[in-house]
Amino acid sequence: MPEPLSGAPLVIAGKANNALVVHALEARAERLGLYPGQPLANARAMVQPLRVVPADEKADAALLENMADWCDRFTPLVTLDAPDGLYLDISGAAHLFGGEAAMLEDVLTRIAAQGFAIQGAIAGTSLAARALARYRNRTIAPPGGAAKAVSPLPIAALDCDAKALRALRHAGLKSVGQVAQRQPGELAARLGQDFVRRLRVMLGQAQDPLAPRRPLPDLMAEQRFADPVVSRDVTAATLLALAQSLCGLLERQGRGARILQAAFFRADGKTERIAVRMAAPLRDPAVMLRLLNQKLDALADPLDPGFGFDLIRLEAVLAEETKSATVSFDVDANARRQVLFLIDRLSARLGESRVLRFLPQDTHIPEAAAAAIPAQDDDFEDGAWPAPADPPPRPLRLLERPEEISHVVAAVPDAPPARFRWRQCLHEVARAEGPERIAMQWWHHPGATRDYFRVETRSGQRFWLYRDGLYRQAGLAPRWYLQGIFA
Amino acid sequence: MNNSAKIAELRHSLARHASGAAGQTAVPLGHAAADRVLGGGLKAGALHEVFAEDWGGGGFALLLAARLTTRLTTRLATRLASARTDRPAPLFWVRGDYAAREYGALDPMGLAALGVDPRGLVMVRAPRPADALAAAGDILACPHVGALLLEMEANPKVLDLTASRRLALAAETSGAGLVLLREGARETPSAAHTRWRARAAPSHPDDDDWGRPRFAVELVRHRSGGVGKFLMEWKSEHGCFDAADHGAVAAAPFHRQADAQGRRAV
Numbered sequence: 001m002p003e004p005l006s007g008a009p010l011v012i013a014g015k016a017n018n019a020l021v022v023h024a025l026e027a028r029a030e031r032l033g034l035y036p037g038q039p040l041a042n043a044r045a046m047v048q049p050l051r052v053v054p055a056d057e058k059a060d061a062a063l064l065e066n067m068a069d070w071c072d073r074f075t076p077l078v079t080l081d082a083p084d085g086l087y088l089d090i091s092g093a094a095h096l097f098g099g100e101a102a103m104l105e106d107v108l109t110r111i112a113a114q115g116f117a118i119q120g121a122i123a124g125t126s127l128a129a130r131a132l133a134r135y136r137n138r139t140i141a142p143p144g145g146a147a148k149a150v151s152p153l154p155i156a157a158l159d160c161d162a163k164a165l166r167a168l169r170h171a172g173l174k175s176v177g178q179v180a181q182r183q184p185g186e187l188a189a190r191l192g193q194d195f196v197r198r199l200r201v202m203l204g205q206a207q208d209p210l211a212p213r214r215p216l217p218d219l220m221a222e223q224r225f226a227d228p229v230v231s232r233d234v235t236a237a238t239l240l241a242l243a244q245s246l247c248g249l250l251e252r253q254g255r256g257a258r259i260l261q262a263a264f265f266r267a268d269g270k271t272e273r274i275a276v277r278m279a280a281p282l283r284d285p286a287v288m289l290r291l292l293n294q295k296l297d298a299l300a301d302p303l304d305p306g307f308g309f310d311l312i313r314l315e316a317v318l319a320e321e322t323k324s325a326t327v328s329f330d331v332d333a334n335a336r337r338q339v340l341f342l343i344d345r346l347s348a349r350l351g352e353s354r355v356l357r358f359l360p361q362d363t364h365i366p367e368a369a370a371a372a373i374p375a376q377d378d379d380f381e382d383g384a385w386p387a388p389a390d391p392p393p394r395p396l397r398l399l400e401r402p403e404e405i406s407h408v409v410a411a412v413p414d415a416p417p418a419r420f421r422w423r424q425c426l427h428e429v430a431r432a433e434g435p436e437r438i439a440m441q442w443w444h445h446p447g448a449t450r451d452y453f454r455v456e457t458r459s460g461q462r463f464w465l466y467r468d469g470l471y472r473q474a475g476l477a478p479r480w481y482l483q484g485i486f487a
Numbered sequence: 488m489n490n491s492a493k494i495a496e497l498r499h500s501l502a503r504h505a506s507g508a509a510g511q512t513a514v515p516l517g518h519a520a521a522d523r524v525l526g527g528g529l530k531a532g533a534l535h536e537v538f539a540e541d542w543g544g545g546g547f548a549l550l551l552a553a554r555l556t557t558r559l560t561t562r563l564a565t566r567l568a569s570a571r572t573d574r575p576a577p578l579f580w581v582r583g584d585y586a587a588r589e590y591g592a593l594d595p596m597g598l599a600a601l602g603v604d605p606r607g608l609v610m611v612r613a614p615r616p617a618d619a620l621a622a623a624g625d626i627l628a629c630p631h632v633g634a635l636l637l638e639m640e641a642n643p644k645v646l647d648l649t650a651s652r653r654l655a656l657a658a659e660t661s662g663a664g665l666v667l668l669r670e671g672a673r674e675t676p677s678a679a680h681t682r683w684r685a686r687a688a689p690s691h692p693d694d695d696d697w698g699r700p701r702f703a704v705e706l707v708r709h710r711s712g713g714v715g716k717f718l719m720e721w722k723s724e725h726g727c728f729d730a731a732d733h734g735a736v737a738a739a740p741f742h743r744q745a746d747a748q749g750r751r752a753v
Contacts (some may be wrong), residue, residue, distance in 0.1 A: 046493060072645050082678060098658065131691075197732060219708065263730075305505065327533055332531060334495045335497075335576070335631035336631075336729065338629055338630075338631050339577055339629065339631050339632065341629075342625065342626060342628075342629040342632070345625050346611055346622055346625055346626070349618075349621065349625065350611065350612070350618060350620065350622065352614070352615060354610070354611060354612040354614075355608055355609065355610075355611050355612075356594040356609070356610040356611075357606075357608070357610070358593075358605045358610075360595070360596075360605075366594070368594075369594075369595075369596050370594065370596060370605070374695065375609050383596065385596070385599035385605055385606070386596060386600055387598070387599075387725045388600060388601065388602035388723040388726070389600045389723060389724075390596055390698070390699050390722065390723050390724060391697060391698055391700065391723075392600035392601050392700070392723060393600060394594060394596040394597040394600050395597045396546050396549070396593070396594060396595055396597040396598060396601065397545070397546075397590065397591030397597070398591055398592055398593075398594040398597075399496040399591050399592075400588050400592060408595070430688060430690075430698050431695065431696065433696060433697065445617060454697070456688065456689065456697045459541065459686075459687065459689065460543060460686070460687035460688045460689035460690070460701060460703070461541055461542045461543055461687045462542075462543075462687065462697065462700070463542075484591065484594060484597070485542050485546075485591050485699040486546070486597070486700065487543070487545075487546030487549070487550065487597075487601060487721065
């Protein structure tokens with residue numbers, strides 16, 4: 001954010017404990033003696049005039065998320081340290097950027113170039129790096145040197161609440177090193193077990209694994225560009241090259257990709273991702289490229305390169321073992337693979353929840369007897385279905401929810417209707433079979449017992465009707481519903 | 488690796504040629520009179536239009552498509568190599584998002600009861616008619632698809648004569664059976680090989696109980712033969728149609744026999 005050279009000092013005010021307090025402030029305001037957390041009224045009394053802007057925490061959080069996306073280019077494991085920090089796990093990644101020092105320099109200058117005030121540090125554990133970044137900018141703690149690096153830091157670096165901080169001050173402890181010399185038992189009794197755990201992490205005596213924001217890919221290939229690329233041709237050629245090298249990796253491990261994700265990092269910080277799922281493990285670059293292109297074509301907003309992409313990455317988010325023979329002599333295995341590939345193409349075009357197969361469920365409730373699942377999730381084999389029957393006992397089609405029928409006329413109270421009206425059509429029943437009584441699962445959802453009738457109208461259409469509840473249930477007129485249509 | 492792929496492909500095309508020229512397979516429906524008019528059976532690799540006149544029409548279209556899947560039997564590999572069974576090639580059903588709400592969602596239990604294996608069915612839901620046509624193009628590009636049931640409500644603009652020619656051509660190239668189910672639609676010119684009007688038919692008047700599903704269908708247009716009206720019954724345990732002529736009283740008026748051979752209905 002460019003610092004205004006003239007005008008009143010700027011502070012951002014937000015609500016805390018029902019009072020307006022200073023949330024953040026610019027360097028000029030800090031020099032005038034204002035500080036974060038100060039009641040706004042006090043700040044106004046000290047400095048006049050003061051430019052106050054209300055805080056927007058949602059926008060701040062979104063900005064941090066965007067920055068985390070952008071930082072994915074350095075390592076796939078990025079974690080948020082809300083409200084204003086990011087952890088990057090660079091284990092095994094630093095050598096790609098010419099060592100830790102060069103990498104830290106690279107990260108800091110590139111973020112600073114985007115107009116942020118930024119501090120950073122590298123250490124063996126997350127909390128040690130956090131403390132160093134905030135109090136000893138640009139420090140790199142050597143392996144095993146975290147304790148030595150954080151010892152001189154003030155106790156504020158422990159990031160504990162005000163009460164604990166006051167307690168430590170009362171005890172005469174001024175630096176992290178002094179706190180570390182106390183017995184853990186003492187500290188735990190006074191400040192809680194969590195404090196001791198955090199202190200151990202900060203001193204490098206314990207690890208606190210980071211939870212990744214998105215699933216870590218099993219394998220990936222990436223291409224960096226010195227100059228951002230804009231043209232669609234270069235993007236496509238890069239994707240093909242990446243697919244080839246990814247397939248090489250997969251082949252060496254005898255695996256294939258089930259979920260493929262392409263990430264496009266724009267030079268201006270925006271990141272676009274597209275993911276493709278496969279029904280069977282895949283390691284054919286041409287097929288990968290075709291699926292990705294199809295997905296790109298199906299995007300509602302076309303991929304916008306803006307000022308160009310400076311990094312394109314292809315990840316096998318999920319890789320699975322493949323069977324050794326990639327091409328079989330078996331005609332049918334070939335046919336099966338082509339059908340699976342067709343399902344992949346349809347899923348990429350329409351979305352996986354629109355390409356469905358059915359699995360029988362273990363229930364007698366008609367509308368729940370079968371589940372529709374994405375066709376990619378399953379092969380063509382599972383499920384035990386009922387045997388063919390003449391005439392079929394179940395309808396071919398079920399309405400999404402049973403529709404009430406009106407003007408029901410029945411000969412005797414317990415009998416099926418002789419005439420009814422449904423969707424503005426009057427139907428005369430010529431034949432009826434039933435009742436078939438189906439009780440609802442009262443332990444799941446209380447519902448009345450249903451008496452089902454199969455009826456055939458004079459014109460030959462066959463419907464599945466039910467009466468909701470028993471006929472002589474206290475004071476209720478029976479209601480009739482139409483639930484299904486037979487072939 | 489490429490050689491073995493080639494060999495697999497050759498074996499496949501041999502297998503197809505052995506069972507008749509690709510795209511020219513005729514699948515008998517089981518109804519003798521209808522098969523005679525159709526010249527042996529319903530042609531796979533061609534576009535067949537079914538106009539549903541009531542709730543029975545959709546069922547007829549689905550069963551027609553299921554019947555067409557038997558043009559190819561694939562052995563879908565099981566996890567246990569020994570437990571292989573011959574099975575019809577997969578059936579794809581493409582329908583719009585609102586079709587399930589309007590015309591009812593498929594109940595696979597009912598489908599299985601009709602003798603059609605739900606394991607071979609892939610349901611594709613398309614948000615717009617244009618997407619349905621694009622998906623149909625994808626599906627017909629795969630030669631291992633048994634049949635495609637494409638459900639279209641009313642008369643969408645994208646389904647014009649060109650689109651129907653394209654569909655017919657794609658079906659011819661792939662050899663898959665293509666049934667276009669039209670619900671609540673006007674009949675407009677199309678490139679269909681056959682056009683049917685279908686509705687449910689009542690059970691025999693002398694029966695108190697109902698029996699097999701029955702359809703009163705009318706073949707109103709046939710590019711290479713006659714037309715006619717038929718009363719069909721679906722035999723679940725055999726998975727085919729049959730004449731619904733026991734008693735023979737009701738059947739007679741529907742059999743306007745194929746003396747119309749050679750006359751082309753438009």
